[in-house]
Amino acid sequence: xxxxxxxxxxxxxxxxxxxxxxxxxxxxxxxxxxxxxxxxxxxxxxxxxxxxxxxxxxxxxxxxxxxxxxxxxxxxxxxxxxxxxxxxxxxxxxxxxxxxxxxxxxxxxxxxxxxxxxxxxxxxxxxxxxxxxxxxxxxxxxxxxxxxxxxxxxxxxxxxxxxxxxxxxxxxxxxxxxxxxxxxxxxxxxxx
Amino acid sequence: xxxxxxxxxxxxxxxxxxxxxxxxxxxxxxxxxxxxxxxxxxxxxxxxxxxxxxxxxxxxxxxxxxxxxxxxxxxxxxxxxxxxxxxxxxxxxxxxxxxxxxxxxxxxxxxxxxxxxxxxxxxxxxxxxxxxxxxxxxxxxxxxxxxxxxxxxxxxxxxx
Ligand SMILES: C[S@@+](CC[C@H](N)C(=O)[O-])C[C@H]1O[C@@H](n2cnc3c(N)ncnc32)[C@H](O)[C@@H]1O
Numbered sequence: 005x006x007x008x009x010x011x012x013x014x015x016x017x018x019x020x021x022x023x024x025x026x027x028x029x030x031x032x033x034x035x036x037x038x039x040x041x042x043x044x045x046x047x048x049x050x051x052x053x054x055x056x057x058x059x060x061x062x063x064x065x066x067x068x069x070x071x072x073x074x075x076x077x078x079x080x081x082x083x084x085x086x087x088x089x090x091x092x093x094x095x096x097x098x099x100x101x102x103x104x105x106x107x108x109x110x111x112x113x114x115x116x117x118x119x120x121x122x123x124x125x126x127x128x129x130x131x132x133x134x135x136x137x138x139x140x141x142x143x144x145x146x147x148x149x150x151x152x153x154x155x156x157x158x159x160x161x162x163x164x165x166x167x168x169x170x171x172x173x174x175x176x177x178x179x180x181x182x183x184x185x186x187x188x189x190x191x192x193x194x195x196x
Numbered sequence: 197x198x199x200x201x202x203x204x205x206x207x208x209x210x211x212x213x214x215x216x217x218x219x220x221x222x223x224x225x226x227x228x229x230x231x232x233x234x235x236x237x238x239x240x241x242x243x244x245x246x247x248x249x250x251x252x253x254x255x256x257x258x259x260x261x262x263x264x265x266x267x268x269x270x271x272x273x274x275x276x277x278x279x280x281x282x283x284x285x286x287x288x289x290x291x292x293x294x295x296x297x298x299x300x301x302x303x304x305x306x307x308x309x310x311x312x313x314x315x316x317x318x319x320x321x322x323x324x325x326x327x328x329x330x331x332x333x334x335x336x337x338x339x340x341x342x343x344x345x346x347x348x349x350x351x352x353x354x355x356x
Contacts, residue, residue, distance in 0.1 A: 034296065037215050127345040134288050134344055138295035 009093050012100035019107050020060060020171070021053050023148075024178045028052015030141070031182035048182070055181050059174035066167050067096060095164040099155035103168065106151035114140050148172045199223035202230035231265035240270030248348070251278040252313040259319065263326030263353070273354040274327075279313035280349045284342040286310045319351045331356050 032048035074092035117136035121129050152172035156165030201223060203209050209227040216223055228235035230245065237243045245266055254262055266274050279285045286307060293306035314322075316336035323332045330353035337343040 037211065039219060039221075130347065131344050133296075134292060134347075138291040141295040142291065 006090075006093065006097075009097050009100075012097060012104060015104055016100055016107075016171075017060075019104075019111055020056050020175055022111070023144075023175055024052040024054075024056025025049035026052065027175075027178035028055065028182050031179050031187045035187055048187070051186060052178050052182055055185075056175060056178045059177055059181070060171060063167050063171045063174060066163075066170075070163060070167075071096065095159040095161035099159035099161075099164050099168050102158040103151045103155035106147065106154055110140070110147050145176055148175050200236050201225040202228060202236040204229060231262075231269060233269065237269045237271065241272055243269070243271045245271050245274040246276065248277045249279075249309065251276050251319065251351070252309050256314060256318055256322070259314065259322030260326035263323045263330075265326075266353070267327040267329065270355075273352065274330075275350040275352045277348045277350045279310045280336050280343065280346055281310065281313035281315055282336075282339040284344075285313070285347060288344065288347055316349075316351070323351060323353055327353050329356055330354060 026049070028048040028051045029045055031052065032044060036044065038044070071092045113136060117132040117140070121132040121137065124132065149169075149172050152168040155168040159165050159168065199222070201209070201212055202225070203212075204227070206227045209225045212225045216225065226236050230236050230247075237245070251259070251262075263274075279289070289307045289310035293303045297303055297306060316334040319334050320332060323330070323334075332351065332353045334351035335349065337346060
């Protein structure tokens, strides 16, 4: 794999991990009524992060099997990388770049609002929630699916497209999974 | 200074008491009508009454009595925070409750609460009627102007 492919893959993974952490936080937020809940927030974020990475294992497995399988076959049968591994990387790279083009601006806005939330006084902190974080949470499923769909489209490859969409579903599943496993109404006796 | 939380709802009070115990907070909670003599206010002159999100639960006709009860107790001051009603508050409440609450009833009630909040003029009129002898203040912005840092604002009264 080329350097840019690694960079795109790592950036997507970091974004997914961050999104998972926030999804875990949202699943737990406001459930206990406690004033001091930092520790619970950190545990919830870690759970969300772990959950998204776990849910993405089939996607990562699929990508690696496809690319490495192609490389092995390419190496063994064709004696080179041209029709094998490198050729299989290209559609992933195209898809990943398009997905990043959709996700990075969204992530930048959300992270800027979070920085504001952390630094501002409570009145302006509310502004960050009302103007950015609230609407950001509302449109998040659309952004996640739109990025994956655009990536799938750009890849011109059925398998790559399917894996991009599967990754989007994995990301969107984190909060429902966290609700079910740890924080939902039936699990409330087990807060972190 | 002693902090006393009052609510009509015994379930809320039980939960508040439990949570305060968990966090070792120096306050206590009482079930009952906050304005019934002896329930929570023992020495009116040394009491400040504050509430958040209560006023919109009262119909306009009951507002004067709400303030009169505090005058009868002789509280030193009061400050009651509630929504600065208007289209922007309603929209903000919708976004906030969609994003941050999960139960259908909270999402419904949150928006309804913002919609039925009383304008400052109505609160001022009721407070002047009910709490004669108090200096009353409450300010709303223009309805058309989004005032995102003033989603809730207090009506305050101090014994003149
Ligand atoms: C919408 S809740 C607000 C709760 C809380 N202050 C908050 O901001 O989340 C209003 C509460 O006021 C309580 N309440 C209304 N009139 C009251 C009174 N006269 N004495 C005590 N509690 C009262 C109701 O029982 C209700 O729980």
